Amino acid sequence: MRKQGAAVGLRDIAEMTGVSLTTVSKILGGKDKLFADATVARIRQAAQQLNYRPNAIARNLRCGRTRTVGAMIPLIGYFSHVLSGIHSTLFEHGYAVIIGTPPKLNTASDDQTEAQVIHQLIERNVDGIILRPSSEQFERAYFDEIWQRNVPLIAIDRELSLFKTDFVGTDDEAIGAAAARHLADLGHRRLLFIGRDDVQTAELRGLGFRCAAGEVEGASCAHFVGAGQWQEVASVMQRDDRPTGIFCYSDAVAERLITRLQEWGVRVPEDVSVIGAGNTKMVRELTTFDQQPYEIGKGAAQLYLKRINEDTRAASPTIIRLPAILIPRATTAPPPA
Amino acid sequence: MRKQGAAVGLRDIAEMTGVSLTTVSKILGGKDKLFADATVARIRQAAQQLNYRPNAIARNLRCGRTRTVGAMIPLIGYFSHVLSGIHSTLFEHGYAVIIGTPPKLNTASDDQTEAQVIHQLIERNVDGIILRPSSEQFERAYFDEIWQRNVPLIAIDRELSLFKTDFVGTDDEAIGAAAARHLADLGHRRLLFIGRDDVQTAELRGLGFRCAAGEVEGASCAHFVGAGQWQEVASVMQRDDRPTGIFCYSDAVAERLITRLQEWGVRVPEDVSVIGAGNTKMVRELTTFDQQPYEIGKGAAQLYLKRINEDTRAASPTIIRLPAILIPRATTAPPPA
DNA sequence: CTGAAAGCGCTAACAC
DNA sequence: GTGTTAGCGCTTTCAG
Numbered sequence: 108m109r110k111q112g113a114a115v116g117l118r119d120i121a122e123m124t125g126v127s128l129t130t131v132s133k134i135l136g137g138k139d140k141l142f143a144d145a146t147v148a149r150i151r152q153a154a155q156q157l158n159y160r161p162n163a164i165a166r167n168l169r170c171g172r173t174r175t176v177g178a179m180i181p182l183i184g185y186f187s188h189v190l191s192g193i194h195s196t197l198f199e200h201g202y203a204v205i206i207g208t209p210p211k212l213n214t215a216s217d218d219q220t221e222a223q224v225i226h227q228l229i230e231r232n233v234d235g236i237i238l239r240p241s242s243e244q245f246e247r248a249y250f251d252e253i254w255q256r257n258v259p260l261i262a263i264d265r266e267l268s269l270f271k272t273d274f275v276g277t278d279d280e281a282i283g284a285a286a287a288r289h290l291a292d293l294g295h296r297r298l299l300f301i302g303r304d305d306v307q308t309a310e311l312r313g314l315g316f317r318c319a320a321g322e323v324e325g326a327s328c329a330h331f332v333g334a335g336q337w338q339e340v341a342s343v344m345q346r347d348d349r350p351t352g353i354f355c356y357s358d359a360v361a362e363r364l365i366t367r368l369q370e371w372g373v374r375v376p377e378d379v380s381v382i383g384a385g386n387t388k389m390v391r392e393l394t395t396f397d398q399q400p401y402e403i404g405k406g407a408a409q410l411y412l413k414r415i416n417e418d419t420r421a422a423s424p425t426i427i428r429l430p431a432i433l434i435p436r437a438t439t440a441p442p443p444a
Numbered sequence: 445m446r447k448q449g450a451a452v453g454l455r456d457i458a459e460m461t462g463v464s465l466t467t468v469s470k471i472l473g474g475k476d477k478l479f480a481d482a483t484v485a486r487i488r489q490a491a492q493q494l495n496y497r498p499n500a501i502a503r504n505l506r507c508g509r510t511r512t513v514g515a516m517i518p519l520i521g522y523f524s525h526v527l528s529g530i531h532s533t534l535f536e537h538g539y540a541v542i543i544g545t546p547p548k549l550n551t552a553s554d555d556q557t558e559a560q561v562i563h564q565l566i567e568r569n570v571d572g573i574i575l576r577p578s579s580e581q582f583e584r585a586y587f588d589e590i591w592q593r594n595v596p597l598i599a600i601d602r603e604l605s606l607f608k609t610d611f612v613g614t615d616d617e618a619i620g621a622a623a624a625r626h627l628a629d630l631g632h633r634r635l636l637f638i639g640r641d642d643v644q645t646a647e648l649r650g651l652g653f654r655c656a657a658g659e660v661e662g663a664s665c666a667h668f669v670g671a672g673q674w675q676e677v678a679s680v681m682q683r684d685d686r687p688t689g690i691f692c693y694s695d696a697v698a699e700r701l702i703t704r705l706q707e708w709g710v711r712v713p714e715d716v717s718v719i720g721a722g723n724t725k726m727v728r729e730l731t732t733f734d735q736q737p738y739e740i741g742k743g744a745a746q747l748y749l750k751r752i753n754e755d756t757r758a759a760s761p762t763i764i765r766l767p768a769i770l771i772p773r774a775t776t777a778p779p780p781a
Numbered sequence: 782c783t784g785a786a787a788g789c790g791c792t793a794a795c796a797c
Numbered sequence: 798g799t800g801t802t803a804g805c806g807c808t809t810t811c812a813g
Contacts, residue, residue, distance in 0.1 A: 114790090116789095116790055117790070117791070118790080126799080126800090127799065127800045127801080128790095128800090129792080129793090129799075129800060129801080129802095130798085132790095132791065132792060132793095133792085133799090136791095136792075141798065141799090142798060142799080146798080146799085158589075158592075160563060160566050160567050161790090161791085162567065162569065162789090162790055163567040163568045163569070164504050164505050164510065164568065164569050164789090164790080164791090165505055165789070165790035165791040165792090165805090166791055166792075167501050167791090167805095168502055168505050168790080168805050168806070168807090169790085169792045169793080169805050170791090170792070170793095170805085173501065175542075175568075178543075182524050182525075182527055182528045182531065183524050183525065184524070187519050187520050187521070187524040188519075188520065190519055190543075191520060191547070194543050194545060194547060195547035195548065198549075198561075199549060203542050203543070203564055204542065205512075205540050205541065205542045206515075206527075206531050206540070208528075210531060210532035210535050210536075211532065212532070212535075214536075224535075226497060227535075229497050230497050230499065230500040231500045231501065231512075232499065232500070232501050252495075255495075256451070388725065388726065389725065391728050451806090453806055453807080454806070454807070455806080463783080463784090464783065464784045464785080465785095465806095465807090466783075466784055466785075466786095466809085467782090467783060467784070469806095469807065469808060469809090470783090470808085470809095473807095473808075478782065479782060479783080483782085483783085498806090498807080499805090499806055499807070501807090502789090502805070502806035502807040502808090503806080503807055504807090505789050505790070505791090505805090505807075506788080506789050506806085506807050506808045506809080507789085507807090507808070507809095508789075
């Protein structure tokens with residue numbers, strides 16, 4: 108007599124059907140071709156009847172595979188779509204996703220928290236980790252823990268500088284180029300990029316923007332990054348020959364810009380056109396780029412699955428940069444006559 | 445000699461220090477008070493040196509506890525904040541969160557997918573499940589699987605009708621009441637609620653709205669729910685004595701309403717005031733309620749921790765409804781003279 | 782204070 | 798086709 112409430116296991120099915128535990132394991136484990144049809148049917152039925160669910164924990168302990176991956180990626184906003192893509196794709200393949208987002212704890216420093224998260228994932232024997240690097244020079248120590256244990260690592264959104272890993276992100280240069288061309292097509296010639304100098308994605312977008320701008324007949328292109336950029340913006344926007352087409356590397360920056368422009372009495376888009384990136388719906392009707400975050404997540408999951416099937420850590424990393432889609436809305440228009 | 449690359453285990457530490465595996469287990473497991481300080485120090489040091497990480501899988505198999513909870517809750521938008529609250533709180537207590545969001549699969553029906561998700565969680569032996577019911581008459585069969593196995597279940601946002609469980613959500617009636625009072629305070633007397641008849645939260649908000657409206661001197665309150673509500677809105681807004689203060693049960697509905705009002709040439713807030721709920725930033729400057737989703741997640745996690753510590757499923761369920769905070773913005777104003 | 786032995790639920794090698 | 802045995806890495810009696 109089993110303890111009341113205890114989970115039903117292979118043994119229960121074996122006892123019930125008068126067959127050995129091993130046989131049950133094999134049949135329910137998919138190796139049913141080796142057995143007599145009658146036995147298979149009998150086992151299957153008993154399993155169903157007892158409402159048997161395999162114990163993944165036990166299975167994993169034996170096989171050393173957990174079919175679980177850790178996702179170290181923000182939960183909010185843009186990245187929630189990435190996570191959704193990761194989860195859906197992995198779920199279809201029988202994998203579970205365990206959240207490895209470093210929470211904002213009031214007790215510990217960020218570094219400690221991040222290390223703790225990695226410990227948690229390692230202790231739970233995740234088969235892989237999908238990571239959006241929180242900073243680009245991610246602490247080497249954290250990674251060694253992952254690297255040494257040979258856990259496949261897929262980076263998202265920003266490439267890691269210290270380790271060469273598989274990567275899925277946005278084609279940032281192409282975004283910049285497309286922004287410049289969109290403005291140029293509308294007739295703008297005095298262009299401005301507002302970015303940052305400490306974020307990879309921002310730099311690449313600026314690069315693409317300037318390159319494409321350089322190919323436009325008669326275009327000039329300014330470029331403000333880093334601390335003090337808002338003062339620069341403020342001063343340049345006072346001038347008669349101020350830029351009329353501005354590309355901000357993110358929607359958040361575009362929003363701040365538009366707020367300021369309105370304060371200065373500059374109308375958008377009549378006087379100045381503004382483009383953002385991310386499609387994060389912060390400002391209504393902002394012309395922006397949809398970076399297809401769900402697809403990025405899906406791509407990362409697929410890359411992961413490919414990686415573990417090949418089982419070759421040695422193979423050179425795959426880098427995928429997905430195109431973003433321009434969404435023209437109400438903040439871009441031809442320049443004033 | 446251990447196999448190259450294999451994880452270091454208790455045995456390795458035992459061999460290294462010349463002490464028994466059991467002793468190592470106990471010391472590293474926190475029962476260090478029972479041992480000689482010298483031994484404890486020796487073991488600790490060896491563990492550090494070998495970079496030992498306990499294998500949670502093995503531990504769990506032995507103890508029957510996984511310190512993992514499943515979160516069956518949407519990943520996007522409002523609920524991503526709830527998830528964040530759940531994750532942060534549980535993480536502080538050593539729990540991991542595994543994603544149990546039913547993904548939109550193109551192959552299976554929703555019901556099948558939901559069942560599969562539950563199987564996945566059960567098979568991984570989650571210690572509990574935090575759920576935002578996707579429909580209110582959630583299929584009984586799914587739950588029996590959870591219920592029978594005695595897995596603590598915490599509901600979020602909407603109470604389950606079939607099972608009495610712990611619950612954390614918003615004080616929906618209070619939201620409705622506060623919306624009515626806000627409009628009344630601004631001077632509105634002809635009020636309107638736009639809701640739904642098949643969603644618990646919407647109904648409760650409507651109830652609170654009407655009750656509070658009833659207590660306002662000279663106020664009248666209409667109430668549109670269910671199919672055909674937009675036709676009703678359209679027709680009532682033509683009239684001379686149309687409502688001047690409207691409360692929509694969600695931001696999404698408020699957004700749709702404002703779009704329509706603008707099409708009809710009705711100005712917001714000069715002619716009509718509109719309030720939403722959720723603070724989902726869909727429309728800029730919408731007067732709405734912040735439902736404190738992070739706090740709701742945190743509350744659910746705390747309730748879960750309390751529940752497993754008591755270990756009494758028999759105890760009556762705890763129901764928590766957190767207040768929402770009115771955020772007055774640009775879509776509410778005094779009525780036209 | 783410390784250790785030997787049993788066993789969590791399952792899979793995999795190797796018999797018959 | 799089916800059963801026996803060993804053991805994944807750990808915790809937990811129970812015995813010194």
